[in-house]
Amino acid sequence: MAITQRSATVVVPVGAAPRGARRLPWFRREALEGIGLLTPTALILFGLVLYPFFYAIWLAFTDKAVGSPGSFVGLANFRYVLGAPQFSAALVNTAVLTVSAVAIKFVLGMAVAVVLNQQIRGRNFFRAFLLLPWVMPAFVVYLVWRWLYDPLSGLINYGLLDLGLIGSPIAFLSDRSTAMASVIVAHCWRAFPFFAISFLAGMQTIPQEMYDAAQVDGAARWQQFRHITLPSLYHIIGVVLMLSTIWTANAFEPVYLLTGGGPSDATVVYTLLAYQMGMVNMRLGEAAAVSMLFLPLLVGLILVVTSLLQRRAH
Amino acid sequence: MARPAIRHTRREFLKTSAALAAGAGATLPFAAPAVGQRPKLVYWCYQFLKSSDDARMNFAQEWAKKNNVDLQVTLVPLKEFLPKITAAIEAKATPDIVESNAVELRGRGQLLDVTDIYQKLEKTYGGWVGNAHKFMLEPDRRVHHIMFGFQGFMLMTRDDLIREAGLTPPPATWVDMLAYAKKAQKLPRVFGLGIPVSNQTDSQVWEDMMKSYGARLADGAGKRVILGDHKKEVWEFLDYFTDVWKSGVLPPGVTTWDNTMNNSTFQSGKVVFILNPITLSLWLEENNPELLAKTGHYTYPRGPKELVHPVTFGSRAILKYTKVPELAKQFLWDSMEPGKMDREYSVSQWGPVLKAYLPFDVWKKKPFMKGLVEMSLRGEPQGWPDVFNDAWREQFTNTTISRMLQRLVVDNWSRDKAFVETLDTLNRIYAKYA
Numbered sequence: 001m002a003i004t005q006r007s008a009t010v011v012v013p014v015g016a017a018p019r020g021a022r023r024l025p026w027f028r029r030e031a032l033e034g035i036g037l038l039t040p041t042a043l044i045l046f047g048l049v050l051y052p053f054f055y056a057i058w059l060a061f062t063d064k065a066v067g068s069p070g071s072f073v074g075l076a077n078f079r080y081v082l083g084a085p086q087f088s089a090a091l092v093n094t095a096v097l098t099v100s101a102v103a104i105k106f107v108l109g110m111a112v113a114v115v116l117n118q119q120i121r122g123r124n125f126f127r128a129f130l131l132l133p134w135v136m137p138a139f140v141v142y143l144v145w146r147w148l149y150d151p152l153s154g155l156i157n158y159g160l161l162d163l164g165l166i167g168s169p170i171a172f173l174s175d176r177s178t179a180m181a182s183v184i185v186a187h188c189w190r191a192f193p194f195f196a197i198s199f200l201a202g203m204q205t206i207p208q209e210m211y212d213a214a215q216v217d218g219a220a221r222w223q224q225f226r227h228i229t230l231p232s233l234y235h236i237i238g239v240v241l242m243l244s245t246i247w248t249a250n251a252f253e254p255v256y257l258l259t260g261g262g263p264s265d266a267t268v269v270y271t272l273l274a275y276q277m278g279m280v281n282m283r284l285g286e287a288a289a290v291s292m293l294f295l296p297l298l299v300g301l302i303l304v305v306t307s308l309l310q311r312r313a314h
Numbered sequence: 315m316a317r318p319a320i321r322h323t324r325r326e327f328l329k330t331s332a333a334l335a336a337g338a339g340a341t342l343p344f345a346a347p348a349v350g351q352r353p354k355l356v357y358w359c360y361q362f363l364k365s366s367d368d369a370r371m372n373f374a375q376e377w378a379k380k381n382n383v384d385l386q387v388t389l390v391p392l393k394e395f396l397p398k399i400t401a402a403i404e405a406k407a408t409p410d411i412v413e414s415n416a417v418e419l420r421g422r423g424q425l426l427d428v429t430d431i432y433q434k435l436e437k438t439y440g441g442w443v444g445n446a447h448k449f450m451l452e453p454d455r456r457v458h459h460i461m462f463g464f465q466g467f468m469l470m471t472r473d474d475l476i477r478e479a480g481l482t483p484p485p486a487t488w489v490d491m492l493a494y495a496k497k498a499q500k501l502p503r504v505f506g507l508g509i510p511v512s513n514q515t516d517s518q519v520w521e522d523m524m525k526s527y528g529a530r531l532a533d534g535a536g537k538r539v540i541l542g543d544h545k546k547e548v549w550e551f552l553d554y555f556t557d558v559w560k561s562g563v564l565p566p567g568v569t570t571w572d573n574t575m576n577n578s579t580f581q582s583g584k585v586v587f588i589l590n591p592i593t594l595s596l597w598l599e600e601n602n603p604e605l606l607a608k609t610g611h612y613t614y615p616r617g618p619k620e621l622v623h624p625v626t627f628g629s630r631a632i633l634k635y636t637k638v639p640e641l642a643k644q645f646l647w648d649s650m651e652p653g654k655m656d657r658e659y660s661v662s663q664w665g666p667v668l669k670a671y672l673p674f675d676v677w678k679k680k681p682f683m684k685g686l687v688e689m690s691l692r693g694e695p696q697g698w699p700d701v702f703n704d705a706w707r708e709q710f711t712n713t714t715i716s717r718m719l720q721r722l723v724v725d726n727w728s729r730d731k732a733f734v735e736t737l738d739t740l741n742r743i744y745a746k747y748a
Contacts, residue, residue: 065422066399066400066403066404066422066424067403067419067422067423067424068422068423080742080746083738083742084739084742085717085735085738085739150567151565151566151567152565152566152567152579152584153582168502169502169566170566171566171567171569171570173567173570174566174567174568174569174570176724176725179570258570259570260512260513260514260570260572261513262512262513262569262570262720262724263512263569263570263720263724264569264717264720264721264724264725265717266724275397276711276712278400279396279397279400280396280397280711281708281711281712282396282400282418282422284400284404
């Protein structure tokens, strides 16, 4: 089919070309054709990715506020943001949230995928059920978790008190020592099904013969997992970890809905800081500066994850 | 064989499409003259209390029908208003009329001058109530938003529990309130004070308390931070706050409460005192009249130096980008008509803003509505005794004073360290707007 179309494009212009017109050499024509085909994609890429990205960089150097055009202010926004008391807390919290949550989701997702890859009763039901937290709207999930954590009427405190495990209610979200952990738990509960389903899909492509052969050679379950399952999943793990790192680092709802960044600045993350500066204080230049300052952290996290996995895969 | 047929079909298709498009284009102005003639108005309606929202929405729909206006109404919760309007302004897709307290848009030059409507209302309806003019008039005597109601926090109390404890409501001072709370609470089921100390704006009532001890954030011009000159008053206030914190009258979890948690805690009968607008009472009226009967509504207690009880408001404004300014002004004028406001006030949380509204029966019918009139007559603009400007507003939305308190009780910082950080934050914010 491709050949037919190609020959048509060559033949038709020749027949229609006026006498004396110079025919372009084939490589020029190919190049023009290539440029023509790439132009729409390039335009879309420029309009939807590059322009907003560079515009955000430009914004970070202006005093742009809502409704005003903004003028160039050099590094003033960066100085202001770096001096904000919440900035260093946001930097640490974003890293803690991202690294811990991704690690937990990975372990949990892998464990669940391994279980659901076995011939167990009700497997299809559990596979469908597994997706429930992930398909629920985020705000519903986090409001439910807020209620679960509530020290006055929350289910967790009721349970712990009833079991006699604690003497007085624990303010999970309001104590500096438990707030971030509580946010991470709620976030992991919602997001781990993505890991589990992706790993499960990958496991189902591994030929059963490999396990049979390993079994014949006397490999234990753990050895089978370590030497067959994990290596076969490296590419999937790479993609999933990279996506999850990006999503988790940019997560806004868990913190916004559970703690509002508190108590004090115990759970403030950079997205919340950018939201506060851009959307609440209407100072878009400062919000852009927050995002720009966090860009190296995000890129660094992604590079670490991908390079580690690539090394393992090779 | 197939190729010529395709070419022929394509041409035919193009010809037919062009003919159809031309035909449709030519006939469109004649096909729907009514659509073309009806002016369009986009109205963002403040969403908070359903009965009140419905009343304003219904009026808007009726008004649009009567005036043959193509009206598009969107309910926007207060918390979402700023993010939404920010996006709308940047996307150049703004509504014509917004309901909010609009000051942040005024400060950024986004609103249409409505001084003429302000003056006409003042003249026609006997003048503005209390300090309403202070909320609207700018230093150059221009007006950019029209208030339709006062709204503000009141001290809401469980009078039954207070009387059970042998006390008489209301407490006269903040110190009395703490003493009442300690005595009337029934731990672990009922706590004394349902006041957040979190990163949500409801926590800023602590700023009002601090000011009632004599502290001020900025100078009279609202330009220079002078909190550093009021260290003595701040320390007195921090003594009081430390007493509150240590006495166990605050329920666990207040350091991450959002703006709904004080309401829900009171609704479930778990606190003696909260500071809240009467929206809660309107909710109780419908859903828990027994609890409403036990609830008292009072002005704030006094501090050692003075009574600081700022109030907020609801207002309408017209975005400067509107293509129908006169129509939007007409809407603003019509929406303040006394008969309409009488109906609206009876189901709303708003206090009266024009003197023509004071004789309405609604203020006498419900006991808790009396408090609204008192608040409207005496209430000072938000931020008072500081100047309400962009700098004050930014420190308010950043919950600066509540963050200082959290540094003490969450992070165990010393007072000096927390105070220095607060001063630094205030200085940095005010410097941006100086």
